Amino acid sequence: MKKIILSIALIPFLFSCDSSSSESDTDDEGILLMEERNAVAVIDAKSGSMTSGTVSFEEKDGEVxxxxxxxxxxxGSHAIHIHENGDCSADDGKSAGGHWNPTNRAHGKWGMPPFHVGDIGNLEVGEDSVGTLSLETDKWCIGCEDANKNILGKAIIIHEGPDDFSSQPSGAAGPRIGCGEIVESSVM
Known part of the structure; x- marks a missing residue:
């Protein structure tokens, strides 16, 4: 009877050691490689603005x-944040809810505690009316099982004004003038 129990107890271990996985693989030297994942948010105008654009995400080696x-x-400066709901149906963007803040941190400036994972910062816009921003972090993931890191199903919001990095809970950035749902993308 003990042999049967021991054999049954080993079954989960044997299946968990299966080297075939849709999310990882190994190179010729046996080093574990993570699959690259991509996501995108296509920004649509809100609150009567002319805002448009694309926010792309690429996850590789544990960094997004x-x-x-x-x-x-x-x-000038325009705040950009991740909001909790991937819903841009409202004309004013409020259907996206508040800032994505799964760990209940104070609002602040990215990389300078306290801040939360929805705090991205400000786009700096010149006379050409185009704002750009790039950053890399291990605080997010694309489609992982960690609800404190997974950005899929959230929204990117662009605000009319700058984030002051101190007003609670959202930086006093003014109306939402652009919104896009973050969805997985197969091609970037």
């Missing part, structure tokens, strides 16, 4: 890189 290019903005 974000690249944003937003057009139709007035010169």
């Amino acid at each position: 890189e974000i690249d944003a290019e937003i057009k139709g903005l007035s010169p």
Whole structure:
């Protein structure tokens, strides 16, 4: 009877050691490689603005890189945040909910505690009406099982004004002038 119990107890271990996986592979030297994953948010105008653009995400080796290019903005600074709901159906973008803040941190400036994972920062816009932003982080993932890191199903919001990095809970950035749902993308 003990042999049967021991054999049954080993079954989960044997299946967990299966080297075939849709999310990882190994190179010729047996080093574990993570599959690259991509996501995108296509930004649509809100609150009567002319805002448009694309925010792309690429996850590789446990890091997510974000690249944003937003057009139709007035010169100056415009806040960009991740919001909790991937819903841009409201004309004013409020259907996206508040900032994505799964760990209940104070709002702040990215990389300078305290801040939360939805705090991205400001786009700097010149006379050409285009704002860009790039950063890389291990605080996000694309489609992983960690609800504190997974950006899929959230929204990118572009605000009319700058984030002051201190007003709670959202940086006093003004109306939402652009919104795009973050969805997985097969081609970047």
